[in-house]
Amino acid sequence: MYRVLEKVKSHIERNxxxxxxxxxxxxxxxxxxxxxxxxxxxxxxxxxxLKELGASVETYRDSGxxxxxxxxxxxxxxxxxxxxxxxxxxPVDPLDKWSSPPFQPRIIDGKIYARGASDxxxxxxxxxxxxxTLVEVLGELPVNVKFILDGEEEVGSPSLPKFIENxxxxxxxxACIWEGGGFDRAGRSMIYLGAKxxxxxxxxxxxxxxxxxSSWGTIIENxxxxxxxxxxxxxxxxxxxxxxxxxxxxxxxxxxxQLIRELDIDRADIDAMTxxxxxxxxxxxxxxxxxxxxxxxxxxxxxxxxxxDKGQKTVLPSYAFAKMDIRLVPRMRPGQILKLLKxxxxxxxxxxxxxxxxxxxxxxxxxxxxxxxxxxxxxVSKIVTGMEPLVFPNIAGSGPMYLITDIxxxxxxxxxxxxxxxxxxAPNENILVEYFMKGIFQCCLYLMNFVPWIKxxxxxxxRF
Amino acid sequence: MYRVLEKVKSHIERNxxxxxxxxxxxxxxxxxxxxxxxxxxxxxxxxxxLKELGASVETYRDSGxxxxxxxxxxxxxxxxxxxxxxxxxxPVDPLDKWSSPPFQPRIIDGKIYARGASDxxxxxxxxxxxxxTLVEVLGELPVNVKFILDGEEEVGSPSLPKFIENxxxxxxxxACIWEGGGFDRAGRSMIYLGAKxxxxxxxxxxxxxxxxxSSWGTIIENxxxxxxxxxxxxxxxxxxxxxxxxxxxxxxxxxxxQLIRELDIDRADIDAMTxxxxxxxxxxxxxxxxxxxxxxxxxxxxxxxxxxDKGQKTVLPSYAFAKMDIRLVPRMRPGQILKLLKxxxxxxxxxxxxxxxxxxxxxxxxxxxxxxxxxxxxxVSKIVTGMEPLVFPNIAGSGPMYLITDIxxxxxxxxxxxxxxxxxxAPNENILVEYFMKGIFQCCLYLMNFVPWIKxxxxxxxRF
Numbered sequence: 001m002y003r004v005l006e007k008v009k010s011h012i013e014r015n016x017x018x019x020x021x022x023x024x025x026x027x028x029x030x031x032x033x034x035x036x037x038x039x040x041x042x043x044x045x046x047x048x049x050l051k052e053l054g055a056s057v058e059t060y061r062d063s064g065x066x067x068x069x070x071x072x073x074x075x076x077x078x079x080x081x082x083x084x085x086x087x088x089x090x091p092v093d094p095l096d097k098w099s100s101p102p103f104q105p106r107i108i109d110g111k112i113y114a115r116g117a118s119d120x121x122x123x124x125x126x127x128x129x130x131x132x133t134l135v136e137v138l139g140e141l142p143v144n145v146k147f148i149l150d151g152e153e154e155v156g157s158p159s160l161p162k163f164i165e166n167x168x169x170x171x172x173x174x175a176c177i178w179e180g181g182g183f184d185r186a187g188r189s190m191i192y193l194g195a196k197x198x199x200x201x202x203x204x205x206x207x208x209x210x211x212x213x214s215s216w217g218t219i220i221e222n223x224x225x226x227x228x229x230x231x232x233x234x235x236x237x238x239x240x241x242x243x244x245x246x247x248x249x250x251x252x253x254x255x256x257x258q259l260i261r262e263l264d265i266d267r268a269d270i271d272a273m274t275x276x277x278x279x280x281x282x283x284x285x286x287x288x289x290x291x292x293x294x295x296x297x298x299x300x301x302x303x304x305x306x307x308x309d310k311g312q313k314t315v316l317p318s319y320a321f322a323k324m325d326i327r328l329v330p331r332m333r334p335g336q337i338l339k340l341l342k343x344x345x346x347x348x349x350x351x352x353x354x355x356x357x358x359x360x361x362x363x364x365x366x367x368x369x370x371x372x373x374x375x376x377x378x379x380v381s382k383i384v385t386g387m388e389p390l391v392f393p394n395i396a397g398s399g400p401m402y403l404i405t406d407i408x409x410x411x412x413x414x415x416x417x418x419x420x421x422x423x424x425x426a427p428n429e430n431i432l433v434e435y436f437m438k439g440i441f442q443c444c445l446y447l448m449n450f451v452p453w454i455k456x457x458x459x460x461x462x463r464f
Numbered sequence: 465m466y467r468v469l470e471k472v473k474s475h476i477e478r479n480x481x482x483x484x485x486x487x488x489x490x491x492x493x494x495x496x497x498x499x500x501x502x503x504x505x506x507x508x509x510x511x512x513x514l515k516e517l518g519a520s521v522e523t524y525r526d527s528g529x530x531x532x533x534x535x536x537x538x539x540x541x542x543x544x545x546x547x548x549x550x551x552x553x554x555p556v557d558p559l560d561k562w563s564s565p566p567f568q569p570r571i572i573d574g575k576i577y578a579r580g581a582s583d584x585x586x587x588x589x590x591x592x593x594x595x596x597t598l599v600e601v602l603g604e605l606p607v608n609v610k611f612i613l614d615g616e617e618e619v620g621s622p623s624l625p626k627f628i629e630n631x632x633x634x635x636x637x638x639a640c641i642w643e644g645g646g647f648d649r650a651g652r653s654m655i656y657l658g659a660k661x662x663x664x665x666x667x668x669x670x671x672x673x674x675x676x677x678s679s680w681g682t683i684i685e686n687x688x689x690x691x692x693x694x695x696x697x698x699x700x701x702x703x704x705x706x707x708x709x710x711x712x713x714x715x716x717x718x719x720x721x722q723l724i725r726e727l728d729i730d731r732a733d734i735d736a737m738t739x740x741x742x743x744x745x746x747x748x749x750x751x752x753x754x755x756x757x758x759x760x761x762x763x764x765x766x767x768x769x770x771x772x773d774k775g776q777k778t779v780l781p782s783y784a785f786a787k788m789d790i791r792l793v794p795r796m797r798p799g800q801i802l803k804l805l806k807x808x809x810x811x812x813x814x815x816x817x818x819x820x821x822x823x824x825x826x827x828x829x830x831x832x833x834x835x836x837x838x839x840x841x842x843x844v845s846k847i848v849t850g851m852e853p854l855v856f857p858n859i860a861g862s863g864p865m866y867l868i869t870d871i872x873x874x875x876x877x878x879x880x881x882x883x884x885x886x887x888x889x890a891p892n893e894n895i896l897v898e899y900f901m902k903g904i905f906q907c908c909l910y911l912m913n914f915v916p917w918i919k920x921x922x923x924x925x926x927r928f
Contacts, residue, residue: 034775091777097674155776196679200776207743210561213889214789215660215860217763218703219756220743224764224786225699232696235689237813239682279672279684292683299681300688301779302770307787311498312619312664312822313555314789314862315765315889322688323771325678325778349701358776396679398778425677425779 004138005461008444011137012129016437020112022049023125023436026087027105027114033088033155039066042087046149047071049128053135055147062166063159066151070170073131073145079451080144082173082410084401085124086153089116090425097427110433117431118422120179124149126417126436127177130443143450146173153179156200156359157400164403174454175373176404177446180395181416183435185272189381189442192414193259193369194394195401196296197328199338199361203227203345204321204354211306214314224305227320230350234298234341241298243344249332252294255368256330256393260289263390272420292396297327326361327398334361365401366394371411376453377446381415383462384442397424415442468602469925472908475601476593480901484576486513487589487900490551491569491578497552497619502567503530506551510613511535513592517599519611526630527623530615534634537595537609543915544608546637546874548865549588550617553580554889561891574897581895582886584643588613590881590900591641594907607914610637617643620664620823621864628867638918639837640868641910644859645880647899649736653845653906656878657723657833658858659865660760661792663802663825667691667809668785668818675770678778688769691784694814698762698805705762707808713796716758719832720794720857724753727854736884756860761791790825791862798825829865830858835875840917841910845879847926848906861888879906 012019026045030038043059043066050057050071059067066088092102092115100106102115116122127147134141148171150157164171182190205223212220235241267285283291301324306317326337338357345353367374369391381389395414404412417439423429449459476483490509494502507523507530514521514535523531530552556566556579564570566579580586591611598605612635614621628635646654669687676684699705731749747755765788770781790801802821809817831838833855845853859878868876881903887893913923 034773034777090779091771091773091775093771093773094675198778200778209743210891211558211889213861214761214763214765215791215862216743217761217791218759218860219745219747219752221703221745222764224767225695225703228692228695228764228767229699229701231689231692235693237693239685239689279680281683281685283683288683295682297678297681299678299778299780300686300692300769301678301777302772302781303688303692303767303784304772305764306766307555307557308766308768308785309498309555309557311555312787312789313498313765313889314662314664314763316763317766320767321772323776325776327679327681396682397677398679425675425777427674 008133008137009441011133012437012440019129019440020433022129023112023121024105026121026125027116028103030103031088031116032091033066033152034091039088039151043067043069043151046087050147053128053131060163063162065159068151068159068163069147069149071147071149073141075141075144077142077144077451079454080146080173081447081450082146082148082171082176082404083127084148084150084176084404085127085179086120086150087124088151088154089119090154094427099428107433111430112433113428113430115429117429118418119424119429120153122418122431122436123179123181123416126439127443130440130447133440133444134447143447145447146171153399156198156361158359160400160403164407168408171408173410176410176412178401178404178412178414179399180418181414182418183385183438184269184390185420186387187385188387189385189389189415190392191377191381191389192392192395193374194330194364194366195399196394196397197332197334197362197364197402198398199326199328199334199357200359202321202323202356202358203230204319204356205352206319209318211318212316214316216316220316222316223320224317226352227305227322230345230353231300231322233348234344243340245340246337249336250296250329251331252329256294256366259369259391259393260286260293263289263392264388265289265390293392293394294329296329296332299325299327301325328364330364330366332363334363362400363402364394365405365412367405367411367413372454372457373411374413376449376459377413377415379459379462380442380445380449384438384445415446472597472601473905475597476901476904483593483904484897486593487585488569490585490589491580492567494567495552495580496555497530497616498555503552503615507531507533507615510551514611517592517595524627527626529623532615532623532627533611533613535611535613537605539605539608541606541608541915543918544610544637545911545914546610546612546635546640546868547591548612548614548640548868549591549643550584550614551588552615552618553583554618558891563892571897575894576897577892577894579893581893582882583888583893584617586882586895586900587643587645587880590903591907594904594911597904597908598911607911609911610635617863620662620825622823624864624867628871632872635872637874640874640876642865642868642876642878643863643880644882645878646882647849647902648733648854649884650851651849652851653849653853653879654856655841655845655853656856656859657838658794658828658830659863660858660861661796661798661826661828661866662862663790663792663798663821664823666785666787666820666822667694668783668820669816670783673782675782676780678780680780684780686780687784688781690816691769691786694809694817695786697812698808707804709804710801713800714760714793715795716793720758720830723833723855723857724750724757727753727856728852729753729854757856757858758793760793760796763789763791765789792828794828794830796827798827826864827866828858829869829876831869831875831877836918837875838877840913840923841877841879843923843926844906844909844913848902848909879910
C-alpha cells in the first residue's frame with residue numbers, strides 16, 4: 001500500500017507545474033458574484049476541467065442566478081463523496097491596498113496572490129486535481145464523487161436551497177467535503193465540523209427630497225443621526241447585542257465546548273492562525289476561541305451618508321444606510337432573529353428605520369466529531385502532516401452547509417489547502433503553493449480510503 | 465428725487481438682459497473651493513467686472529489660499545460702505561439630482577438654475593451691478609464702496625481672518641452689507657443681522673491593517689461600530705447635545721428674542737420660507753423660529769465605512785469617519801467647544817476616536833437692530849417692496865461675519881436677492897430673475913441714501 005501512496009505523491013510532484021497553470025488560469029477569471037463580472041467564463045473553465053476528468057456535467061439555472069455546476073463521476077462504487085465548493089469570489093475593493101492586481105495572479109515567496117486564491121478556488125481546483133491524480137495513477141476512481149460548484153456563495157447562495165430541494169434524489173452521498181479547511185503555522189491540518197449561519201441586510205433611513213444645507217439641522221431631522229441612534233441601541237461597547245431574545249436560541253452543545261477544550265493551541269497559535277495578533281482582544285485562550293467560534297455577532301460591513309469626499313461640505317443628507325451581516329450559531333433561526341431585530345427597532349421608536357433584507361440567510365450547521373467520515377479525516381491528516389490535527393466545531397465564517405447536514409442529512413466537514421495568512425475577503429488574498437500541493441495529496445488519501453472505511457472501518461492505504 | 469429713482473429703475477429694466485448675461489458668464493465658471501476647480505478663472509471674471517466700474521483692484525494670496533479680491537471705489541465721500549461676498553461655491557454632488565448641469569445655467573419659468581446662483585454669485589453680481597447703475601445714471605457714486613470678495617467661504621474662509629488683521633487700516637467703513645438676504649413668498653425683504661459660527665471636523669476611527677473578513681467581528685473591534693457608539697453619546701434622539709457644558713455659553717440676548725417675537729410670520733410663511741414644509745418638526749411658530757435661528761447644532765454631514773456599493777460584502781472595515789459641522793450661536797467660543805467635545809470623547813472611553821479639525825471655525829456675529837445702518841435698510845426695503853421687512857436676528861447658516869462686527873467693529877447685515885426656494889448647497893440651486901433685478905434696485909437705493917442718512921439722519925431719495 002505504501003508504494004501506491006508514493007506513486008500518488010510523486011505523480012503530484014511531477015505534475016505540480018501543470019497543476020499550478022490550471023489553477024492560475026481560473027484565478028485570472030474575475031467571477032465576482034456581487035457584480036456578475038466574469039461569472040460565465042469561470043463556469044466554462046470549470047466545466048471543461050470536470051469534463052476532462054470524465055465527469056458528466058450538468059448546469060442548473062432554475063432560479064435565474066449564476067449557474068450551479070453538478071459534476072458526477074459514478075464509478076459504481078459502494079460509497080459516494082460529495083464535494084461542495086464555489087467558483088465566485090468577493091469584490092476586490094479597496095483595490096489600492098493590493099500590492100498586485102487581484103486578477104493577475106503572481107507567485108512571490110511561495111505564495112500565489114489573487115482574489116479567490118484561498119476563497120475558494122484553491123480548494124475547488126485542488127479537489128478536482130486530486131480526482132485527476134487518482135484516475136491517472138490508479139486507472140480508476142475508488143469512490144463515486146459528486147461536485148456541487150456554487151456560483152453565488154459570496155452573495156449568500158440564493159439559488160442553492162431550491163437546487164438542493166429540487167434535485168435531492170440526484171444528490172445522495174455518504175459524506176460531504178465542504179469548502180475551506182487548511183493547515184496551521186506548525187503544519188497541522190485544521191478540520192472544521194460546521195459553519196455559522198448568516199443574514200445580510202441594510203438598515204435605511206430616507207427623508208423626502210434631496211440633500212439640504214446643514215443649517216436646517218436644527219429643525220429637520222438628519223437621517224445619518226437617526227441611523228446612528230438606531231444602531232447604537234443594537235449593541236453595547238463590549239459587543240454584546242442588546243436585542244431582546246437575541247441569545248435565547250444561541251445555546252452551545254457539549255460536543256462543541258469539548259472540541260474547544262481539546263484544541264492544543266496557545267496564544268501564539270491563535271495569533272498565527274488569525275494573523276491579526278495585535279488586533280485581537282486580550283482574553284484567555286479558551287475564552288477567545290469560544291467567543292470567536294461559538295458566539296453570534298451583528299457586524300457593520302459598511303455605512304454611508306452624505307458628503308464623504310475630501311474637504312468640507314456642510315450638508316444635511318437625505319438618506320443614510322448601513323450594510324450589516326448577522327452571524328448565527330447553531331439553533332438560531334434566521335427568521336426569528338430578523339423578527340426580533342424589527343421588533344427591537346419598533347419598540348425603541350425607530351419606525352423610520354427600514355430593514356431591507358438582502359439575504360434572508362440560513363442557519364448554522366454542525367457535524368458530530370463522532371461521525372466515521374470525520375474520524376477518517378482525522379486519520380488521513382495525521383498521515384499527511386505527521387501531527388494531530390486541530391478539529392474545530394466550526395469555522396468562524398458562514399456557509400450554507402445546513403443544506404448538506406440538515407436537508408441532505410450527510411455528515412459534512414472542511415479539509416483543505418488554506419492557511420492563517422490567506423487574507424480571505426481582504427486585499428492580497430493568497431495561498432501557499434506548498435499547502436496547495438499537500439492538500440491535493442491529503443484529498444487523494446481521503447478518497448482512496450473512504451469506501452473501505454465506511455463499509456468496514458478499514459483504511460487500507462493508511463497501513464504501512 | 466422721485467425722478468432720479470425712476471431713472472435708476474428704468475435703467476435697470478433697460479439693461480436687464482445685459483445684466484443677466486454678465487451674471488450667467490460668472491455662473492458658467494465652476495469655482496468649487498472644496499476641489500479648487502475653476503477658482504482662478506472666476507476670480508479673473510470678477511476682477512474684470514470691478515475694473516470696468518473704475519474700481520482699483522488688489523488680490524491677496526498671503527495665506528497661499530484662493531485669492532481674496534479687494535475692490536475699492538474711493539469717491540472721497542463722507543461715508544463708506546463695505547460689501548462682503550464670495551465667489552466660491554459648494555460642490556455639486558449629488559449630480560444626478562440636478563435637472564440640468566450645474567455649470568450650464570438655464571432660465572426656466574423665471575428662475576436661473578446653476579450652482580452658485582444664490583450662494584453667493586447672485587448677491588455678488590447684483591451689488592456690482594448696483595454700483596454700475598449708479599455710476600451710469602448719476603455720473604458718480606454717492607458713497608465710497610469697498611468690496612471684499614472671498615474665494616474660500618464654502619470651506620470656512622481660512623485666509624480671511626489673517627487678511628482682515630493684516631489690512632485692517634485699508635478696510636475702514638461705516639457699515640457692511642453681508643452676503644445673503646432676499647425676499648419671502650409675499651415679496652417682503654428679509655434682512656438678517658447676524659450669522660451663526662461654525663466648526664468643521666472629522667471623527668475618525670482607524671484600525672491597523674486592511675479590511676478583514678467580517679467573521680473576525682467576534683474578537684476584533686469594528687471601527688464602524690466604535691464610531692457609531694461614540695457618535696451616539698454626543699446627541700440624544702431629540703437633537704439635544706449631551707456634551708457637558710455645550711450650552712453654557714449659548715445664552716440668547718433680549719434683542720434677538722424680541723426680533724423673533726416681532727416676526728410677522730405664520731406657519732405657511734415658515735413653510736414657504738423654508739420650502740421644506742413636510743419635513744419640519746411640528747412646533748409652535750415662535751418655538752420653531754427660536755430653535756431654527758437661536759440654537760446650536762452638531763450635524764453629521766457625511767459618514768463612511770467599509771463596503772457601500774451594491775450587493776453584499778461581508779467585511780470588517782479598517783476605518784470609519786464622520787464629517788461634522790457644529791453651528792454656534794453668539795457667545796459660544798469655537799476653541800472651548802472643541803475642548804469640550806474632546807473631553808467628552810475621552811471621559812466616555814473613546815480615546816480611539818480621533819478628532820481631526822478641518823476648520824477651527826469662528827464664532828457667531830450679531831448687529832443690533834438699533835444701528836442706523838440697519839434702520840436705513842428697513843426704510844429702503846419698505847419703499848422697494850411696499851411692505852414691512854422681516855428682520856431676523858441672524859441667518860440659520862454661518863459666515864465669518866464676526867470679522868466685520870468684532871474685529872473691524874462695523875455694523876453688518878444682509879439685504880439681498882435670494883428667496884426661500886433657492887436650494888442653497890443643494891441640487892437645483894436657483895434664483896428668481898425678478899428678485900435679482902429688484903435686489904439691484906434695492907441696493908442702489910441703499911447706497912444713494914447712505915451718506916446723508918448716517919451723517920444727518922436724512923434719506924433724501926426716499927422722500928416723495
